Amino acid sequence: METRYATLIIGVIVAATLIAGLVVGAQRDDRSGPVDLVVLNGRVFTGAGQEPAEALAVRGHEILRVGSNREMKRLAGAATRVIDAHGGSVLPGFIDGHVHFMSGGIGMDRVNLLDAESLDAITRKIREFAAANPDRPWVLGRGWYYSPFPGGLPTRQQLDALVPDRPAYMTCYDGHTGWANTAALKLAGITAKTPDPADGVVVKDPKTGEPTGVLKEAAMGLMSKVLPQPTRADRLRAIRRASEEASRLGITSIHEAGTSDASLELFEEVRREGALNVRVYAALSVTDAMTAADADAFDALRLKYAANPQIRIGAIKVMADGVIEAHTAAMLAPYSNNPTTGHANYTPQELQRIVSMMDRRNWQVMTHAIGDGAVRMTLDAYEVAAGANPAPPAGRRHRIEHAETIDPADIPRFARQNTIVSYMPFHANPTPAQLTVWTTNIGPDRSSRGWIVRTMQQAGARQVFGSDWPVVALDPRLEINMAVTRRTADGKPPEGWLPDQAISLESAIENMTAAGAYASFDEARTGRIQPGQLADIVILSKDVFAQPPARFLDAVVDVTILGGKVVYGGRSSTESRDSGST
Numbered sequence: 001m002e003t004r005y006a007t008l009i010i011g012v013i014v015a016a017t018l019i020a021g022l023v024v025g026a027q028r029d030d031r032s033g034p035v036d037l038v039v040l041n042g043r044v045f046t047g048a049g050q051e052p053a054e055a056l057a058v059r060g061h062e063i064l065r066v067g068s069n070r071e072m073k074r075l076a077g078a079a080t081r082v083i084d085a086h087g088g089s090v091l092p093g094f095i096d097g098h099v100h101f102m103s104g105g106i107g108m109d110r111v112n113l114l115d116a117e118s119l120d121a122i123t124r125k126i127r128e129f130a131a132a133n134p135d136r137p138w139v140l141g142r143g144w145y146y147s148p149f150p151g152g153l154p155t156r157q158q159l160d161a162l163v164p165d166r167p168a169y170m171t172c173y174d175g176h177t178g179w180a181n182t183a184a185l186k187l188a189g190i191t192a193k194t195p196d197p198a199d200g201v202v203v204k205d206p207k208t209g210e211p212t213g214v215l216k217e218a219a220m221g222l223m224s225k226v227l228p229q230p231t232r233a234d235r236l237r238a239i240r241r242a243s244e245e246a247s248r249l250g251i252t253s254i255h256e257a258g259t260s261d262a263s264l265e266l267f268e269e270v271r272r273e274g275a276l277n278v279r280v281y282a283a284l285s286v287t288d289a290m291t292a293a294d295a296d297a298f299d300a301l302r303l304k305y306a307a308n309p310q311i312r313i314g315a316i317k318v319m320a321d322g323v324i325e326a327h328t329a330a331m332l333a334p335y336s337n338n339p340t341t342g343h344a345n346y347t348p349q350e351l352q353r354i355v356s357m358m359d360r361r362n363w364q365v366m367t368h369a370i371g372d373g374a375v376r377m378t379l380d381a382y383e384v385a386a387g388a389n390p391a392p393p394a395g396r397r398h399r400i401e402h403a404e405t406i407d408p409a410d411i412p413r414f415a416r417q418n419t420i421v422s423y424m425p426f427h428a429n430p431t432p433a434q435l436t437v438w439t440t441n442i443g444p445d446r447s448s449r450g451w452i453v454r455t456m457q458q459a460g461a462r463q464v465f466g467s468d469w470p471v472v473a474l475d476p477r478l479e480i481n482m483a484v485t486r487r488t489a490d491g492k493p494p495e496g497w498l499p500d501q502a503i504s505l506e507s508a509i510e511n512m513t514a515a516g517a518y519a520s521f522d523e524a525r526t527g528r529i530q531p532g533q534l535a536d537i538v539i540l541s542k543d544v545f546a547q548p549p550a551r552f553l554d555a556v557v558d559v560t561i562l563g564g565k566v567v568y569g570g571r572s573s574t575e576s577r578d579s580g581s582t
């Protein structure tokens with residue numbers, strides 16, 4: 001019964017594919033009519049090791065042709081929109097392989113301290129934000145680093161001086177420490193008498209016993225209870241703003257690393273408005289309590305979005321451990337400055353149960369595993385599932401997110417199991433603010449295997465790049481620059497941090513484009529500038545492959561095109577046409 005039904009379904013799919021093929025084929029063979037858009041005078045990146053092309057033509061949502069200026073000019077008619085790339089690089093639209101789009105968007109309504117590396121900069125940004133937003137009952141922000149503060153931690157008095165009139169609360173860039181002013185502490189009822197919660201610390205002044213304003217780990221929960229929660233309208237606005245920001249930065253697809261039915265409904269609402277300027281590949285958040293009934297509900301939800309033109313669900317997001325900075329990443333051996341081996345959120349058995357269950361249902365598993373212990377446990381779970389379940393139709397493409405340090409014995413397993421390593425290269429930004437605590441906690445040997453992009457490439461592992469915004473900035477150029485130079489944006493240290501791990505610019509761009517398409521089962525439609533692919537394209541202000549090489553960061557995004565529609569820039573060219581939907 002089940003087999004007959006399956007045969008019928010396969011028959012329908014084959015028929016539908018044939019029809020779709022005919023339609024697409026007909027469109028591609030139609031070389032007589034004019035095209036909708038041409039990009040001329042570019043250095044069009046057509047893949048690693050390929051000669052760049054000059055120009056491309058778009059019809060409808062797709063790339064029709066890639067080739068010379070002359071050829072594309074012949075395809076253009078009076079109604080064709082012409083974009084002059086002025087010699088700049090033309091790349092596939094960036095795919096952010098790991099992002100928290102909703103929270104990033106919410107953060108855009110708050111003080112952003114990610115680029116504030118000095119106490120002066122922190123002070124200025126908070127003061128300016130408070131002055132510009134006098135009506136907000138709270139001043140909220142995130143992204144401060146420990147190092148600008150004497151002793152490594154801020155105080156409530158410092159924040160009182162900047163925001164004296166209302167509660168203020170700022171979370172650290174790593175999300176593990178909070179900084180409150182006196183008004184916020186008062187609202188949360190935090191006093192000298194407040195005990196430390198389990199797994200958290202209310203930091204107190206050793207002389208007076210009064211809270212200093214710093215809340216560590218679970219103590220942040222005392223503040224969360226009184227913080228204003230974003231409303232539905234706030235969340236919708238967050239998606240719209242994040243979407244605009246993505247277009248400004250050349251991002252055309254995102255992998256939302258941990259979301260829910262309710263959040264996806266809001267993405268869908270923004271899409272129907274026509275304001276969702278990215279393709280969304282969603283990973284649904286799970287916990288170790290996940291049941292088969294939950295999996296059934298996930299299956300139904302995946303089906304609900306199966307025909308959605310911009311939103312797809314294909315993965316579950318598992319949080320296997322914490323972070324190295326807080327000694328919560330699960331390590332094979334104790335930390336270098338602390339006897340703990342960290343904390344895994346799952347037992348190996350629990351992880352295996354969920355991975356096998358979802359693998360059998362043809363879901364991709366996307367596991368946050370930062371420490372070498374969590375990485376091994378996750379590889380083991382993927383291996384067990386592969387041994388127990390039949391191979392899915394598109395192959396097994398489970399992923400490990402972050403994998404900040406990997407035991408040498410596990411490096412070859414990624415290629416062997418086709419497990420994708422999902423790196424956020426800019427997390428390795430080698431400033432004292434960002435890297436000192438990380439390297440001190442795990443010591444020199446394990447640090448030497450930090451974000452080993454090149455080693456993994458040589459070991460044949462599939463990779464994908466993402467930002468993890470809002471943990472760091474959303475700009476894909478920062479990821480690419482870091483992967484290529486292993487230096488900060490201002491070139492420090494000059495020799496680079498683990499410089500042997502730098503990869504070529506071509507590889508870095510592919511990890512931020514084609515690799516993202518593969519990692520989301522979307523490589524037939526996106527990730528490359530090729531005829532038949534969706535016209536998701538970014539035009540940069542400079543040729544990033546010019547010799548001698550320009551700094552990648554000196555190039556800015558001039559134009560972003562999503563499915564043939566210009567969603568950012570392009571003002572200087574023919575304005576009148578707008579191709580409508582994406």
Ligand SMILES: [Zn+2]
Binds near residue numbers: 098099100257
């Ligand atoms: Zn993340």
